[in-house]
Each structure stands twice: as C-alpha cells, then as structure tokens.
Amino acid sequence: MNDFLSALLLGIVEGITEFLPVSSTGHLLIAERWLGARSDLFNVAIQAGAILAVTFIYWRTLWSFVLNWRQPETRAYVAKLAVAFLITAALGFIATKLGFRLPETITPIAWALIIGGLWMIAAERLAARQPERAAVTWRVAILVGLAQIVAGIFPGTSRSASTIFVAMLAGTSNRAAATEFAFLVGIPTMYAATGYELLKTFTHGGAAGEDWTGLGVAFVVSTIVAFAAVKWLLGYIRSHRFTPFAIYRIVVGIALLLWLPTGG
Structure with missing residues (x-):
C-alpha cells in the first residue's frame, strides 16, 4: 500500500481508538498487519497527536491549575496527577531497561480484548453500587499510575479503560470525574514517552531512516480525529455506560481468535 495512505489510515485508527476504551495499541498492531509495520517512534508520536487533542x-x-495554584484543592489535585505520572514513568523506564517489547503476534491481543471487555462489564456494575463520588483520592492516583503501565505492557488492555475503571472502583465513582483524571494523567505520560523515543532515535542515528512525512501526516490526522472522538465520548458518558465498548472488545477478540487458525 502507498506509504502516505498507510500513514493516513494509521492516524485515523489511532485517533479513534486512543481514548475510547478499546485499546489503541492493540488496534494499531492489528492494523499494521495490513498497512505495514512502523517504528516505535511512529507509534508513540501518533499517540502524542491524540494527546495533543486532549490538551x-x-x-x-x-490553565485553571496555573490561575488557582494558591488554592489547596488545586495543589492537591495537581500533586495527585504528578504522583500517577511518576509511578508510570518510573515503572515504564524499568520495563524498558529490562528489554520489554510489545508482542508481535495477535493472539495475546485478542485475549486481552476479551478479558478486558468482561472486566469492564463487571467493573461497571461494581462501580454503579458505590455512592456517587467525584473526588480523586491518593489511592486513586496511585492505582491509576499502576494501571497505565499495565496497559502499556499488555496491548489490548486499553490505557483509557484500565485507568477510568480503576479510578471508578478505587473511589472516584463518578464516570466524568474518573475520565477527566485518567485523560489528564495521559497528557504528561504520552508527551514524555514521545520525547524519550525522539531522544533514542536521534541518539542511535535512526532519524535518517524515519519516514518523517508519513509520521507528520499520521500525527496531524490523529490529532484531528482524536479531538472529535473525545468530544463525542465526553458527551456520551454523561448518560450512557461503557457496556457497548466492552461488547465490541469481546466480539473483536473472539473474531480474531477464530480468524487466526485460518492462517491470518
């Protein structure tokens, strides 16, 4: 397939799936089976494009964090965001140094989609039994940081799904508040990951071999599509549950497992 069209389609896939609880990394790994594999920098950078949309x-x-910095509530909230980010960054650095790499086969992704979908259904029901709480506690911040690294290690888990539902079960039962905290934590996380991959690429002399045009196209497309997807999701969760996404994950996971034995 034409490299430009391939980059365009991967940007669309990333933009749609980064913040919907369906696993962007899992979908990208599956899409690359048809559209061609890309570098780690490409995959991280287009995720940063989606993060830019959330920014x-x-x-x-x-901006309110800056204006209201003197207020104790603001400082406490920002501190919790920082703790969640630092947990993810530290564990992610350790995983990188230990030589962790994403799986190259679809089977583990398919199982992660199915298990994650079942977990979402159960978690939604458990969260619905809790009293309505919008406050983000320190326990929520710590567990969200851990959930981010779990999602990074196991493609198909979904960073947004794992962080949102961990927040809901850990004490922030309000879906909108849990979603906002999860998305805000993702901003420094993905920018840091992109910066790390850029540094590694230039340090190891990989810049010359990178398809910068394709990366730029995918980055812009991912940003635009993610902006529309997140706007839609934030409106959707005000009056709907995440159950349709869970069912989608289960159906896709089962379809992949049935498709694999045929040689796919």
Missing part, C-alpha cells in the same frame, strides 16, 4: 480540549482546566 486542546482540557486547556481551560490546565
């Missing part, structure tokens, strides 16, 4: 959406919230 635009939450710019008022981020």
